[in-house]
Amino acid sequence: xxxxxxxxxxxxxxxxxxxxxxxxxxxxxxxxxxxxxxxxxxxxxxxxxxxxxxxxxxxxxxxxxxxxxxxxxxxxxxxxxxxxxxxxxxxxxxxxxxxxxxxxxxxxxxxxxxxxxxxxxxxxxxxxxxxxxxxxxxxxxxxxxxxxxxxxxxxxxxxxxxxxxxxxxxxxxxxxxxxxxxxxxxxxxxxxxxxxxxxxxxxxxxxxxxxxxxxxxxxxxxxxxxxxxxxxxxxxxxxxxxxxxxxxxxxxxxxxxxxxxxxxxxxxxxxxxxxxxxxxxxxxxxxxxxxxxxxxxxxxxxxxxxxxxxxxxxxxxxxxxxxxxxxxxx
Amino acid sequence: xxxxxxxxxxxxxxxxxxxxxxxxxxxxxxxxxxxxxxxxxxxxxxxxxxxxxxxxxxxxxxxxxxxxxxxxxxxxxxxxxxxxxxxxxxxxxxxxxxxxxxxxxxxxxxxxxxxxxxxxxxxxxxxxxxxxxxxxxxxxxxxxxxxxxxxxxxxxxxxxxxxxxxxxxxxxxxxxxxxxxxxxxxxxxxxxxxxxxxxxxxxxxxxxxxxxxxxxxxxxxxxxxxxxxxxxxxxxxxxxxxxxxxxxxxxxxxxxxxxxxxxxxxxxxxxxxxxxxxxxxx
Amino acid sequence: xxxxxxxxxxxxxxxxxxxxxxxxxxxxxxxxxxxxxxxxxxxxxxxxxxxxxxxxxxxxxxxxxxxxxxxxxxxxxxxxxxxxxxxxxxxxxxxxxxxxxxxxxxxxxxxxxxxxxxxxxxxxxxxxxxxxxxxxxxxxxxxxxxxxxxxxxxxxxxxxxxxxxxxxxxxxxxxxxxxxxxxxxxxxxxxxxxxxxxxxxxxxxxxxxxxxxxxxxxxxxxxxxxxxxxxxxxxxxxxxxxxxxxxxxxxxxxxxxxxxxxxxxxx
Numbered sequence: 001x002x003x004x005x006x007x008x009x010x011x012x013x014x015x016x017x018x019x020x021x022x023x024x025x026x027x028x029x030x031x032x033x034x035x036x037x038x039x040x041x042x043x044x045x046x047x048x049x050x051x052x053x054x055x056x057x058x059x060x061x062x063x064x065x066x067x068x069x070x071x072x073x074x075x076x077x078x079x080x081x082x083x084x085x086x087x088x089x090x091x092x093x094x095x096x097x098x099x100x101x102x103x104x105x106x107x108x109x110x111x112x113x114x115x116x117x118x119x120x121x122x123x124x125x126x127x128x129x130x131x132x133x134x135x136x137x138x139x140x141x142x143x144x145x146x147x148x149x150x151x152x153x154x155x156x157x158x159x160x161x162x163x164x165x166x167x168x169x170x171x172x173x174x175x176x177x178x179x180x181x182x183x184x185x186x187x188x189x190x191x192x193x194x195x196x197x198x199x200x201x202x203x204x205x206x207x208x209x210x211x212x213x214x215x216x217x218x219x220x221x222x223x224x225x226x227x228x229x230x231x232x233x234x235x236x237x238x239x240x241x242x243x244x245x246x247x248x249x250x251x252x253x254x255x256x257x258x259x260x261x262x263x264x265x266x267x268x269x270x271x272x273x274x275x276x277x278x279x280x281x282x283x284x285x286x287x288x289x290x291x292x293x294x295x296x297x298x299x300x301x302x303x304x305x306x307x308x309x310x311x312x313x314x315x316x317x318x319x320x321x322x323x324x325x326x327x328x329x330x
Numbered sequence: 331x332x333x334x335x336x337x338x339x340x341x342x343x344x345x346x347x348x349x350x351x352x353x354x355x356x357x358x359x360x361x362x363x364x365x366x367x368x369x370x371x372x373x374x375x376x377x378x379x380x381x382x383x384x385x386x387x388x389x390x391x392x393x394x395x396x397x398x399x400x401x402x403x404x405x406x407x408x409x410x411x412x413x414x415x416x417x418x419x420x421x422x423x424x425x426x427x428x429x430x431x432x433x434x435x436x437x438x439x440x441x442x443x444x445x446x447x448x449x450x451x452x453x454x455x456x457x458x459x460x461x462x463x464x465x466x467x468x469x470x471x472x473x474x475x476x477x478x479x480x481x482x483x484x485x486x487x488x489x490x491x492x493x494x495x496x497x498x499x500x501x502x503x504x505x506x507x508x509x510x511x512x513x514x515x516x517x518x519x520x521x522x523x524x525x526x527x528x529x530x531x532x533x534x535x536x537x538x539x540x541x542x543x544x545x546x547x548x549x550x551x552x553x554x555x556x557x558x559x560x561x562x563x564x565x566x567x568x569x570x571x572x573x574x575x576x577x578x579x580x581x582x583x584x585x586x587x588x589x590x591x592x593x594x595x596x597x598x599x600x601x602x603x604x605x606x607x608x609x610x611x612x
Numbered sequence: 613x614x615x616x617x618x619x620x621x622x623x624x625x626x627x628x629x630x631x632x633x634x635x636x637x638x639x640x641x642x643x644x645x646x647x648x649x650x651x652x653x654x655x656x657x658x659x660x661x662x663x664x665x666x667x668x669x670x671x672x673x674x675x676x677x678x679x680x681x682x683x684x685x686x687x688x689x690x691x692x693x694x695x696x697x698x699x700x701x702x703x704x705x706x707x708x709x710x711x712x713x714x715x716x717x718x719x720x721x722x723x724x725x726x727x728x729x730x731x732x733x734x735x736x737x738x739x740x741x742x743x744x745x746x747x748x749x750x751x752x753x754x755x756x757x758x759x760x761x762x763x764x765x766x767x768x769x770x771x772x773x774x775x776x777x778x779x780x781x782x783x784x785x786x787x788x789x790x791x792x793x794x795x796x797x798x799x800x801x802x803x804x805x806x807x808x809x810x811x812x813x814x815x816x817x818x819x820x821x822x823x824x825x826x827x828x829x830x831x832x833x834x835x836x837x838x839x840x841x842x843x844x845x846x847x848x849x850x851x852x853x854x855x856x857x858x859x860x861x862x863x864x865x866x867x868x869x870x871x872x873x874x875x876x877x878x879x
Contacts, residue, residue: 364727
């Protein structure tokens, strides 16, 4: 459905994207995940036509749209801070995309109003059409922005940090709701986020980006359980990193077991309850670095100052070039 | 960084940009730059000698002295007022604040001529206190005090207007911190507030000064146009012009235009410093 | 926080002394006139012609400034070009240049033998000593009010709002018309109102270029001065009061429109 071929983009002397290849299938829900400056928003904007790549192509259903401007690409775009038109009421905001159509394409006033009502119903804001954006809560504004984007009946929905400006509780509710909407409407959606939890929870596939490159594309399961690069391993989920003779050993706190002997010695520095587990912070004695270990909440945690022996149940090790090396637990 | 990229979905094409920039520059060139150039061109039309002669006549020199004198009195007074007013308005809560701000701005919306007229009605020979003044041999209208009063009225809001929004934005937490550390009111103002507002203050003073030296309408009404005594530079320009001494008129006018240019340069420098200061804060 | 008594007291006294008491005199004076006399002078045909001219030219100049000031603000905020700093500084020239200087300079430019006038004269356009000259002078003094009112709002208007309009299929023109204009409308109106108010009362820059023919190119402030020169204080007062009343009414009206639109948007 959407294909990006070798897309590069520079802003002055700053290279924002180096040769991005990405294929998004019909009906997929894709997350672009990465730290700020990783190029994820730039990629999203290039797909939308808000920014133009220096080289490479963007294809919608095998048609090259690289030169087509944003107004003709027909994509729904939800902006980070919603970008609602504050001098228009909610209904006019939603109807905007229909009312700027020209000639024969322009629906009648009644049809536009009806469609706006319908969309407001869809995003559960029925009856709020006469309000102005400043009179709505953050979550409501977000839904107006979504309804406005959906009004032009896009096949592709792009969302830039859609939940960034919302507080934690609202964010969680909206996430689930967006997921359902995506399915119900048969959309293809791409959203940008720096929040790994959001990406892993919502997306069919996650695209992890760093410094203008794609580090890994995979299902949440693959990304979490089998990170392809040290960056992904470190950025997604919590990871202990221990250097070992030119290699770097990565293991998750919850993949670590206490052993009675033959493990690595760790001096317990802090113990606290973290959700359903005990979180142990300790100093790995051989290297004097901090490691984090999760233990079953039902077990008795070690006491402060105690030296415990640990052993990763699962780990990945990477050489200096970042390539993964198969290995057995030591 | 994205500003550097020319091609964006929401910017006009290069041709449009060039057209719009060209249109704006043409308009500004004809309506603003050309009059300024004309002043200097007319002043030096018959050579430097004529210019020097024109600004060295006793009447011209007297008008320059008077203008400087008027500004030297009215600018500091309105500066002190501006600081006091913005301190009271931004550091305290009281009812009627909006009304007070409106009243401070009032001179802006009154015709300069009317501003002069009110002082004539108050202090003129037939005015409210005119007879009393005459009895005590005090002269305000058609004399220097009248010009000072009219200038004070006209330039009244300038400093306060710059400082109120600035001090409003800065809040009062820094002053409260200084007071909690044992500073007294004057120390707090001198060491904390003043350094924070100095550029804004200077900016206001600059504009206040430009207006004080350049005011025409109000001063014209109260001055009486006595050569060598109550003629400020703008009034002297008018007299010379009406006497068809164009070189003389434009020569004195060019001094005022120079003042305007200095004001603009100083203003730009201050704005630049403003930007730097606020940039460093982020 | 110390200093309230001192600063507030000083503020009120100075305000009273320099602004309020002198202003009160004119109202007192007007109230002292008989109604008939007030109307006879304040609404005489000559006075009415001067109001019409002053308000009409101020409105015309305000409109021109609203359009061209918006263009200047747009160019200064949106585009980069060499010499932008100088251009931006130049916009403030009318604030810094004494009005009398502007007046004689404009007259020199637009007189029939002036730099600009010599080109307009042959094609039958007379500027100096006509209402057009007055409008040109008022465009000069009013321009910075519009530019400086619109500039910050335009700079503040997020790109994302325009981008949103574009993603929804709006053309550049539609975006400007339906998204940008309504957003900067209030600021534009403020700029217009300030330029208009300044234009109505303007004296120094106008009297040289206007020619001052009673009933034709005599602006209201000049009529006040004329009355004063003839020691007709009642006449001057009546005209001043009518001018102030009309000005304040118009400004209140504009403020009202803005307050209403702000309330509507809930800002």
